[in-house]
Amino acid sequence: MIPQEKSAAVTLGLNETFGVTEFEDIRDLTERPGSNRAFRIIVRGSAYLLRINTRPGDMTRHFTCMQAAADAGLAPRVRYVSTEDRISITDFVEAVPLPATDALVRIPAALRTLHALPPFPGAPFNTTCTFLLNKGPALDGFLQKFRASSILPENETEELLARYQQVAAVYSRLDSDLAPGHNDLFKPDNMLFDGNRLWLVDWEAAFQNDRYADLAVVANMIVTNELEERIYLQQYFGEPPDEYQRARFYLIKQLAHMFYAMAFLTLGSSGKPIDRSEQVPAYSDFQRRFWAHEVSLADNQAKTVYGRIHWEQLSQNMRQARFDEALRIVSDRNTIQEGTRILLPSAP
Template structure:
């Protein structure tokens, strides 16, 4: 189960950490889309999480990943770390026996946890979430996966966001950047964040927007969510910036999942024939009823974000948000 090339370094890790060279049980964990190999191992009757990084590119840099995880673990945001080895690209941490986290409880716990995360010492800087979106938009357009008339409005409106949304380094905070339900574990009392592969310095609204996909159903939820995060009612600028950040996230998820699902090749899809209810789709992901492993579901998930983004961009509130953020930017000059 563990690759032959990694078996000796895993034995070394077990010996160094626990004084034994073998585990009593091992089970591969397959949730999520990470390229890392993740296992639940049992050593001396106690379960732990063994993670083996398999990619060697900058995005999977073990130094950055382990540094961010160490800071989060010290703050008791991430599970306790027992062993890391940058050269061997492996780590051993506490294993969290996850229990269902009710949405209403998540609405109370997660904004405060995000505030704690974003208050950590600065993580390394890689890129802003807008830069990430720009990269995937360009790849999506080059691949010509969908007819241009299907995405023309989307691209045009997105360019209006890019023109006003701030890219100020002083706004950046320590972010997780991959807060899908598989990486938010509830042990029955507290919430832990795992898989720090994508962690780096980023816009706080990037994390806030991703979690909001699951927790924020209407403007009342939004006010409570942002108020809990900031520790005070969010003013019109914070709410406007949050709205625009959510559209950047929709755009990023649309292009990323369309590229992965379509394998970078043109496809024929009719949006009218698909069940594209954003809220119920995310409720089912949260409940573990939908997995994003298959290509067909990836494509549907991409279209879910596309449809929601188009719906949002056709509202007066979107126009107001553009004006509010634009004015704020002008006042800062």
């Protein structure tokens, strides 16, 4: 079950960590071909997660962020890592369902702790919605490919990109609000509840990012109305959110809808126009089932549905008064910040 080329490295890890050369039991948890390998192993009667990272990536950054999170009580205890062999052994979380009503409080509290940690290392490539704010060849190519693919009708593509330009124009001018980010919390599998504590797992995408990015992708799953939004943000900020915080949060939620719509429609459709004759679930219904682990994004059809529900929700949001109001509030903040910078004396 363990890949033969990793057998010696796993044996070394077991010996250094537990003083044994084999486990008592093993269960393969690998999601699908191409995923990093994951196994539940039993050693001396206790369960651990053995992870073999097969995808390319910076293991030093990955393990550094994971260890920092574990030290803060956010991630399971780290028993062993080898950057050379790309292997880690951590405590195994026996997960139970976390009701969305409880998640509204537990997750922002965990993110508040995470975002207060010392800065995480940077990453060579941004796989979150803030990628859409990083001007350069990668972003230009992504947008050009989406426009040329005709995945959506031309009028819808142009509407999406026009609204995107509005959000990017005001958001990119804001003072950065960077914090240690998990950056892969659109997947409910990365937030595990053991019946007592919430654990954040799989730190492969962690890096220093806009603090609102983590907040937004989770909220897009579990926050369904304004009251829940206020509860969620108050738990994160430690006090009721002000007008600017709510506006900035709202805009990055829309940026997340844009990013996941474009990314997953492209992935699921192989860059070709999609068949829209089949109805998709309502956004809230899909996310409720996604949160409950009743649906996955493993195949192309599921990816296409996921992209479509983000697009449908974004289409509704773009026509709401709150969209333009959030743009105005954040734009006004930009004007204040830029005016302050002009007034500040320059360094001698």
